[in-house]
Amino acid sequence: MIDLNHGSGAVYGGTGIGSVAERVNLLLDDALLAERRAQTPRTYLGASRIGEPCARRLAFEISATLPDEGRGFDGRALRIFDAGHVFETLSIRWLRAAGFDLRTERRDGGQFGFSVAGGRIRGHIDGVIVAGPEVGLPWPALWEHKALNARSWEDLVKKGLKESKPLYWAQVQIYMAYLDVPVTLFSALNKNTQELFHEPVRFDPTDAQALSDRAVAILRAVDAGELPPRIAANSDHWVCRFCDYAQRCWEQTP
Ligand code: SF4
CATH class of the missing domain: 1.20.5 (Single alpha-helices involved in coiled-coils or other helix-helix interfaces)
Structure with a gap:
């Protein structure tokens, strides 16, 4: 045997x-x-990063500064990105099957997006729903999708996008501002259970203007060779502990 x-x-x-x-x-x-x-490497400010809480970190990112030794993306993080795209493809299929006319590409095959400030601020949306069943939303609505782990997803469901995920809130506000669409359907998939949550997000002109002004100020600082202020007074702030530029920021820059 x-x-x-x-x-x-x-x-x-x-x-x-x-x-x-x-x-x-x-x-x-x-x-x-x-x-x-x-x-x-990106030398522009992407809409998905505009809500990053530390202006100095954004300045490092858009000036193609190398992360500290041993920091930056690893294989696992890159697999999580790829998996996010696969989950997004599933959600697109499910929404279309339910009758939502969700467009994810222009006629020429390119992504929908915007580019302003001479290409220094850019963004690409996941899609736009141009028509669909009556769910209490006007069409067209922008569509943004995220695949989240269970804890993050539950926090979103409990607190809503603005409080739970300010980075994503900022992202969709910038999209709505520059694409001139007043509402977004934000869909979040729980990667552990495949549950879906959908939050309608209305355009907030005050928040969008503040985010846009901040983005321009950061670009101006980078162009002038200056570093914007740190988010914290010392390096043990929780944002700094997760920052890929912490060593450079606290030990190598004024
Ligand atoms: S270490 Fe902290 S202050 Fe410095 S760039 Fe990173 S998040 Fe900002």
């Missing part, structure tokens, strides 16, 4: 299942990181 389990996981040069897993994952991470490195 053949023992199908005998020696499972062993490969020459390896010591077992763990070794194989590590080797495969290293290859996957290397491939994803190589893809990422091949991309042109």
Whole structure:
């Protein structure tokens, strides 16, 4: 009788299942990181980042500053991005099946978006719903999608977008401002359970103007070779603890 389990996981040069897993994952991470490195670094301010709470961090990002040693995207983060696109494709299919006329591409195949300030502020929306069933929303409505883990999704459902996810709130406000559409349907998928939450977000001209003014001020500071102020008075602020530029910010810049 053949023992199908005998020696499972062993490969020459390896010591077992763990070794194989590590080797495969290293290859996957290397491939994803190589893809990422091949991309042109952003020198514009994307709508998805405008709500970042620290202006100095945004200045580092848009001046293509290298993250601190050992910081920046890793393979897992890049897989999470890719998975987000797959979840988005599913949500698009489900909405269309339910009768929502959701457009995600222009006729020429490009993404819907905007570019202002000489291309220094840009954004691309996930889609626009041009018609659909009666759900209490006017059409057209912009459509933005995020795939969230259970804890993050539950927090969104409980508190709403503005309080729970100010970064995404800012993103959709900027989209509505520059695309001149007064409402967005924000759809969030719970990656653990596949539950969906949909929040209608109305345009808030005051918030949008403040965000736009802040973006312009950060671009001006970068162009002048200046660093905007830090978000915090010391480096143990929670935002700084998660920042890829913390060392550069606190040890190498004034
Ligand atoms: S370390 Fe803190 S203050 Fe410095 S850029 Fe990052 S978030 Fe901003």
